[in-house]
Amino acid sequence: VDGKLIAPVRPSVPSLKPGSEYLLEVVVRTMKVGHLFSQGTADSNEIWIDVALENDGKTIGRSGGLDEGKEVDPWSHFLNVYMLDKDGNRIDRRNAQDIFTPLYNNQMPPGTGQVVHYRFKVPEDAKGEIDVAVKLQYRKFDAKYMKYIYPDKEENDLPIVVMSSDTVTFPVDGEAALGQAPAKPEWQRWNDYGIGLLLKGNKGSEKGELIQAEAAFKQVEALGQAEGPLNLARVYIKEGRLEEAVEALGRAVEADPPAPPWTVAWFNGVVNKQNGFLDKAIENFRGIVDDRSQEMIDRGFDFSQDYVALNELGQTLFERAKMERANEAKRNEFLDRAIKRFEQALFYDSENLTAHYN
Template sequence: MLPYPRRPITAPIDRTDAAVRRGDDARVDVVVRTRKVGHFFPGGTVDAFEVWLELQATDEKGQVLFWSGKVEDDGKGPVEPGAHFYRSLQIDGHGNPINKRNAWATRSVVYVHLIPPGAADTAHFRLHISENAGDKITLHAKLNYRKFSWFNTHFSFAGVEAEKAAQGKPSAASNASATAATTTPDYDDRKWAFNGDTSSVSGNLKTIPDLPITVVAEDTKTLRVLPRTALPPQPKTVTTKEDWTRWNDYGIGLFLQGDLKAAAAAFEKITEADPQNPDGWTNIGRTLLQEGDTAGARKVLEKSLAINPQLGRTNYFYARALKEDGDYDGAAAHLQIVLAQFPRDRVVRNELGRVRFLQKRYADAVKEFERTLSIDPEDLQAHYNLMLCYNGLGDDAKANEHKARYLRFKADESAQAITGPYRQTHPEDNNERQAIHEHVSVALAPGKQLSQKPKPTAARLTLPAATPSGKD
């Protein structure tokens, strides 16, 4: 057992007969996991299209009790700004969002929210159970995809500068003067109206299209609703050997947010369900290592190595623990086990190079970092550490060469200052920027009912529900 308090949780919903009380709030966690995807999700031009998570709660009377990720205009308009998005939100030098495929003007990033390959994301929603809710609440989660954002589609087909649209048709000279004052390669301050003439747009369609929304994955789960006077529902978890990946992915999502205590508690469920599964012990060790508890990390990682001594990820994290404790030879030996299986892993190469540097074996360290650059010539850590290694070798010329490349490729941290005013005027995006955040429902009309209830589908998303007090 792990020596820290647990956040009360009821999960998985479909195995615990989960219940909520009228008048209470409950946190619902939705896990989106990537499977057999060899790249970040989504991939491609993540500033251009829309991928978001939608969660809707309805009762047996057809009342909509909660809706996050709603699309305006009956599914044809923009996505509500408080949705949980998977994208890169970039802004220009004046804090305008990059939303017209004008990536050259990007000067800072508000947030980048993508799921690494073989990993997961855990989204949090705050559900209020109204007094007039029925006896059952159906949660319907959907992962949605639209090829281009609503704004970009309307801009491309019918975008007209709002000021010019209001003034009529000014002269060519005044057009050029106004444009020069409001847009440069660094920013675009123009405001847009979408009432332009579409008769001359390229393509056969001479109107603004309603791009389809594709449901990538979806799932439904049901909650029982208790009277306000009932006793509070007690937290309950069910762990089965077959569900280990659900707990693992839930924990990975929490870990990537920095919620290390909750992540470790989720990983412990794997060890309870199947003590011979090395992944549970490995990921507990990973969280302890992140917290700085190297002794605790080594203890649980050794349990994983006893099950599978060749498991690459366990050897990697065990090597990191050994390195932190000053056992450089031991760390190098375990990293060599990983590299024998994955010789082109840049992260492991860099870690071994760092160990050699700490041993003051600068020439050996250089070899490892050069191998990293043979895989990725822009690897930031490799250039930084090569700068240090060549300083140790007394080669100032090469040290300065890698220093220049490091400064060339590193992020401009001062550019984050540009995001301040934007985040003040866009609270939903500022919320999404936070590592751990919750989503609430859009405003719903009293007694709003669905025209058609969502159809249950095969389970693809895990929905652990938390009480109000609460592989990679």
């Protein structure tokens, strides 16, 4: 999609032109949840985004609607896991014993978000206003599963819960309007948008919508928030732009207030490891798991129990040991330190695959 981004919507609401096409960006964020959303029976939980556009009482666009049997439009955006068996069939009867691999996993980690894109065309004869209503809907089981349990029922009558909703009214072929400003500050809205773009994929060619994420985080930095350069560093690391990542981390430290030192240390460690500065990376990761500042104590943070950080430290120590080919005693010292960190990770997670493998 090539066009000018008009964001954030509200307090200023742009006017739409009849016959023109637009891309509507919907941001969903998880708050105050310490695990993946939704977690649990994520293959059978039915959580989706319902978007409806109306003009003069007529529906001109819809995603996430229900059919006569109350089955959700299959082209909706679902926040679940689409799990497959070995033959490529969906796990749709709670037959967990047949799980083989996910086709996609649209769950959201704690404190993150998603961006969902909707393209629509304003009708040529549209006048007045276009009302956009967005809802995050939840139902415990989908229609196909309920049909399996109750084959004689004509519809899925399980209750649908609206978890979150929002509405925006766009003027048509007129002047821009003013709407009520959301409670969230502007920088946070840009940041949520950028995080959703950043997290759109992590492998191969699907590493997120990084150009758009970079632009969003630059807006956050321009608004004076440390989250801007900190998240720019995330983008640059994903793109392999390590020098720019270092510069962004430096700006995050200098911001007022600065970015959390443990987060900066983590990304400095990642960059130093990729650059081959293993001793610096070891110190970055060691400081995260071993040192506890007063701020960390006050906020209840103890990364000595973080098996991800422990594994990263162990792997870096192992890589450092490889450099001591001519000094067996030094090499063994690094290997012993690596083993201790992996054992530490296994103490907190006895089935941790990374720690066992290393």
